[in-house]
Amino acid sequence: MILTNRKKESENLVGSFSDRVRxxxxxxxxxxxxxxxxxxxxxxxxxxxxxxxxxxxxxxxxDIPCHRVIKSDGQLGNYNRGEKMKEQLLRSEGVV
DNA sequence: TGGTTGACCAACT
DNA sequence: AAGTTGGCCAACC
Structure with missing residues (x-):
């Protein structure tokens, strides 16, 4: 305990599941x-x-870059602004 | 309180 | 490579 009570301020504080996801x-x-x-x-x-x-x-x-969340298979998945936009954003950030 | 919905995942065809 | 099937879980009626 003498060392670190460093909480990561995000995962540790519980709200609802959706809050933590955000x-x-x-x-x-x-x-x-x-x-x-x-x-x-x-x-x-x-x-x-x-x-x-x-x-x-x-x-x-x-404030939440939800376009950076993709599928496990490597596919982009859906996006509320359009899948095309999602791909463009990711490429714009240098994601392979 | 209980059933339906969905920006998914893994396995199979 | 692309479509189908069953499963799983939180949110929303």
């Missing part, structure tokens, strides 16, 4: 992509990847 996605750096499964895993429910998608679909906040 926080996690918000931390994705530019040029990096994360899978729905990974996000769900970090959010605390590894099998809730579908819910992650549902939540992101309802999220229109620009």
């Amino acid at each position: 926080l996690i996605v918000r931390k994705i750096p530019r040029g990096k992509t994360l899978t729905y499964k990974e996000v769900a895993r970090r959010a605390g429910s590894p099998k809730a990847f579908r819910s992650v998608g549902t939540i992101l679909s309802k999220n229109y906040n620009k």
